[in-house]
Amino acid sequence: MRLLPLVATTALVVVVAGCGSGGDSTAPTSSSATPSDTAAVAYMDKVCTATTTFVAGPRKPPQVDPNDPAKGKAEMAAYMGQLADASARTAARLREVGPSPVPGGDEYVEKMAVTFTDLAKNFTDAKAATEAADANDPVGGLQAAGEAITRMDAFFAPLKELESVPELASAAEKAAACQDLRTLRPSETATPTS
Template sequence: MRLRLLITAVAAVALAGCGSGNSGNGSPTSAASNDAAVQYMDKVCGAASEFAKLEKTAPKLDSGDPAKLKADMAAYIGQLAEAFTKSADELRKVGTSPIAGGEEAVNKMADTFTTLGTTFAEAKGKIDQADANDPTGGLQAAGEAIAKLSQLADPLKDLQAVPELEKAALTAPKCQEMRDLGVAPTT
C-alpha cells in the first residue's frame, strides 16, 4: 500500500543528512574540535531520530471494517505527529554547537520537524472527524499529509552547510546506530 512506501520515504528523507557526508578532505581541525563536533552530532542524531523508534510499516489496514480502518489510520498518523514534534523539541534542546553555523542548521531542522508534526497532527484531526463509512474522507486527509511531505526538503539538508558537522555525523554513535538500523544512508 502507498502508506508503507510513505513511512519508508519519511524515514529516509528525514534522516538522509545524518548519514550523508563528503568523504573528501576538509580543512584540518584540532582533535578537540573534532571530538566536540562528534559529540554534538551524536546529540543531533539522537534527537532527530525519535520517529525512527516507530514501527516502520503501517498497521495492517482492514478495508472490510471502515471504523477499524479509520481508528488504525488515525492512531498511526497520530504517532507520526507525536514523533516529529518530539524530535523538534529534542533538537531545540541540543544546545550550543561547537562549530560555527551548527546551531542555526539545527534550529532550521527543528522548524522542519515542527512543520512535519503539525502536518500529521492536522491530518489526524481530519481523520478523527471523518465519517468512517465515507471511503475517501479520512484516507484523503492522510493522503494530503503524505502529499505535503513530498513538498518538504530534506530536514537535515542544513547540515550540508556545515561540513565539519556533516563529517562528524559519520562517526557519531547515534548516527551510526541509525545507519545500522537502515534508516540513514551509509555513504
C-alpha cells in the same frame, strides 16, 4: 493505500540521510582528532540521538480493511497521532541539544527542529481530518492521512542541508549515533538515550 508504507519508509530514509549524509567519502580522514573536531562529533552524536525519537517511532501504517472503513479510519487516525507525537518529541529533543561548537550548527539544528514541529502539525491536522471524515466513506479519512505522508518529502528538504556546514557533515560521518541511524532498518527499533 499500499503506497503509504513505501512513502513513510522513504521519508525515514531521508531523515537518516540528513543526519549521516556523505556516504562513501573518498576524502582521507585524519586519525588524530582536534579538540574542535571532537566537540563537533559529540554535538552531532547528540543531534542524531535526538532524531532517533522519530526514526524509532511508528513506521508501518495500519493495514486498512476495506470492509471495515470505521475501523480503518480509527486506526489511521491513531497512526497520524503517533507520527505527530514522535515529530513533536524529536523537535523538543533537538532544541535540548545545546550550543553548536561550530558556526552554522545552531541554525542547522533549529531548522531541523522547525521541520519536525511543522511535521507534527501536519500529522495533527491529518489526524483531525481523518477523525472528522465520514466513517462510512471507505477513503474519506484515508485521503487526509495519505496526503500528510506524501508531504513528508517537502518537510525533510532542510534536513538535507547538512553539507552547508562542512564541519558538521564530517562530524556526522564519525558520530556513532549518526552511523546507527544510517544502518537502522524499518523493522528495527532504537532506544533513544538522554
